[in-house]
Amino acid sequence: xxxxxxxxxxxxxxxxxxxxxxxxxxxxxxxxxxxxxxxxxxxxxxxxxxxxxxxxxxxxxxxxxxxxxxxxxxxxxxxxxxxxxxxxxxxxxxxxxxxxxxxxxxxxxxxxxxxxxxxxxxxxxxxxxxxxxxxxxxxxxxxxxxxxxxxxxxxxxxxxxxxxxxxxxxxxxxxxxxxxxxxxxxxxxxxxxxxxxxxxxxxxxxxxxxxxxxxxxxxxxxxxxxxxxxxxxxxxxxxxxxxxxxxxxxxxxxxxxxxxxxxxxxxxxxxxxxxxxxxxxxxxxxxxxxxxxxxxxxxxxxxxxxxxxxxxxxxxxxxxxxxxxxxxxxxxxxxxxxxxxxxxxxxxxxxxxxxxxxxxxxxxxxxxxxxxxxxxxxxxxxxxxxxxxxxxxxxxxxxxxxxxxxxxxxxxxxxxxxxxxxxxxxxxxxxxxxxxxxxxxxxxxxxxxxxxxxxxxxxxxxxxxxxxxxxxxxxxxxxxxxxxxxxx
Numbered sequence: 001x002x003x004x005x006x007x008x009x010x011x012x013x014x015x016x017x018x019x020x021x022x023x024x025x026x027x028x029x030x031x032x033x034x035x036x037x038x039x040x041x042x043x044x045x046x047x048x049x050x051x052x053x054x055x056x057x058x059x060x061x062x063x064x065x066x067x068x069x070x071x072x073x074x075x076x077x078x079x080x081x082x083x084x085x086x087x088x089x090x091x092x093x094x095x096x097x098x099x100x101x102x103x104x105x106x107x108x109x110x111x112x113x114x115x116x117x118x119x120x121x122x123x124x125x126x127x128x129x130x131x132x133x134x135x136x137x138x139x140x141x142x143x144x145x146x147x148x149x150x151x152x153x154x155x156x157x158x159x160x161x162x163x164x165x166x167x168x169x170x171x172x173x174x175x176x177x178x179x180x181x182x183x184x185x186x187x188x189x190x191x192x193x194x195x196x197x198x199x200x201x202x203x204x205x206x207x208x209x210x211x212x213x214x215x216x217x218x219x220x221x222x223x224x225x226x227x228x229x230x231x232x233x234x235x236x237x238x239x240x241x242x243x244x245x246x247x248x249x250x251x252x253x254x255x256x257x258x259x260x261x262x263x264x265x266x267x268x269x270x271x272x273x274x275x276x277x278x279x280x281x282x283x284x285x286x287x288x289x290x291x292x293x294x295x296x297x298x299x300x301x302x303x304x305x306x307x308x309x310x311x312x313x314x315x316x317x318x319x320x321x322x323x324x325x326x327x328x329x330x331x332x333x334x335x336x337x338x339x340x341x342x343x344x345x346x347x348x349x350x351x352x353x354x355x356x357x358x359x360x361x362x363x364x365x366x367x368x369x370x371x372x373x374x375x376x377x378x379x380x381x382x383x384x385x386x387x388x389x390x391x392x393x394x395x396x397x398x399x400x401x402x403x404x405x406x407x408x409x410x411x412x413x414x415x416x417x418x419x420x421x422x423x424x425x426x427x428x429x430x431x432x433x434x435x436x437x438x439x440x441x442x443x444x445x446x447x448x449x450x451x452x453x454x455x456x457x458x459x460x461x462x463x464x465x466x467x468x469x470x471x472x473x474x475x476x477x478x479x480x481x482x483x484x485x486x487x488x
Contacts, residue, residue: 013100015111021240022116028231029123031224033061033130040221041137042430043214044333046206048421049138050213050430056137056145060129063149068122072153076161077121080105083169085162088154091118101238105167108363110238120235125157128184134333135192138202139418142425144411147403152191156395160187160388174377175384176354176366178247179236181291181346182388189340190392193331198400199411201330203418213430215275222279226255229286233293243361247293250301251286257305258285265313280316280338284308287342292350294362295369300353304346312341347385351378 034057042054064072071088078086086105091097097115102108110117129149136145160183163170177183201207212218234248262281266274288308289301296304316337320326329336354369354377369377403409417424 013111018239019112019116022112022120022235025231025235026120026123028228032228033127034058036221036224036228037130040218043217044212045137046210047213047430051422051428052425053137056133057130060133060149061126064126064129064153065122067150067153068125072158073118075158077103077166085159086166103166124180124184125153128157128188131188131335131339132192135196135331135335136199137332138206139412140199141410141413144403144409147407147409148399151399156392159391170384174366175380176350176364177291178293178295179233179290181343182384185287185339186343186385186388187392189336189343190389191396192335193329194393194396195400196331197329218279222282226282233290237362243294250293250296251289253298254289254301254305255282255285257302258309261306261309262313281309283338284312284342287339288346291346295350295354295358297355303353304349307345307349308342311345312337315341344385347381348378351381
């Protein structure tokens with residue numbers, strides 16, 4: 001079959017600026033997960049869980065892409081099958097990927113290829129599963145996580161995405177979610193909290209000693225997350241438009257206010273400014289502005305920043321310590337407070353502060369929020385939140401039951417794995433200094449190629465772990481230094 005090369009290379013519908021920005025925005029969001037949240041999680045947990053925590057995020061990113069291409073994209077953004085989900089199917093045919101992007105049920109077209117849209121929406125789906133992992137860290141069976149990811153993507157994420165973005169019933173009803181406050185963060189906060197209840201808490205040792213192993217690494221991950229959010233919110237107009245610039249500016253403004261307010265709350269209550277608190281405030285600010293980014297004016301972003309710096313702080317540091325509900329659920333990284341509560345602040349706040357100009361610039365027909373004389377929008381936002389919460393409570397529970405009772409895969413690691421950590425689960429250690437391996441009689445040997453044999457080869461293998469395997473932990477002198485181990 002003959003093709004017109006010109007029409008394939010530069011079709012009339014293609015806007016190269018829009019396509020370039022959309023791919024850039026998608027890449028920024030991808031970097032939020034890998035390496036952003038991978039690094040953030042690895043530094044946030046105690047050292048014995050660094051590898052497992054990072055790997056849960058890394059695995060989810062890859063698995064979601066495979067499922068996305070084979071069936072999930074069309075379930076979220078294809079032709080309607082039910083009022084809340086599209087008809088699943090593969091998105092791998094060349095004639096489909098190279099054609100003009102469209103959301104058929106929503107009835108909108110974009111000036112870039114379908115492949116760009118598929119990838120852009122994939123990175124949002126992936127980060128949602130990575131965020132959920134934050135609630136399960138330090139005790140979930142990795143094999144159970146491998147099953148959970150494709151099931152939750154299929155039965156939960158695609159429903160929220162189609163209902164709010166793909167032209168489903170909430171989209172038609174008038175609920176607005178600029179960039180995923182409900183689809184991503186409210187879903188992740190709900191699923192994480194419910195799933196954490198099913199999995200159970202960390203062991204007592206990890207609950208009593210849960211200091212982060214590397215706060216500087218956390219700051220690196222947090223920085224990638226913050227700057228990556230420029231693509232997260234700036235890409236959702238699906239064009240390099242004026243509203244994209246507004247969304248990027250409001251995102252950074254709200255986040256800065258929220259982080260500073262959170263630190264201020266720490267100073268008032270704990271008398272010390274906390275780096276981890278600043279990161280938590282940053283996250284809640286990013287979450288709260290997400291449903292509102294291009295809809296609100298700058299002062300609306302500031303208001304949301306104050307709300308996201310105060311309300312989640314109160315639920316985490318006061319309600320979280322006093323309410324029995326939070327005592328029975330071990331949400332490892334407090335995803336409920338940062339994402340569930342933060343998303344509600346932003347979602348309801350959107351119903352209050354959305355402007356007529358912002359909605360029109362985005363292409364929405366909504367006449368703004370309460371400040372524009374449309375208080376009905378607040379009610380619509382609450383209805384949308386209730387649907388997302390209810391759906392995720394039910395389906396997260398069903399998926400956990402399916403894994404546990406039908407697949408017969410334990411949701412938790414064994415007691416032996418929980419006591420040891422990364423080496424017991426993956427056969428690897430995050431750091432190769434003897435200090436971290438001192439409690440294990442036989443630390444892992446990270447083998448490498450060598451031309452030598454015998455005892456000398458064994459000593460070189462031991463160097464990679466920071467100790468000579470010929471010296472047992474019991475016999476090793478306390479004065480052995482790192483230098484003497486590297487240069488025997």
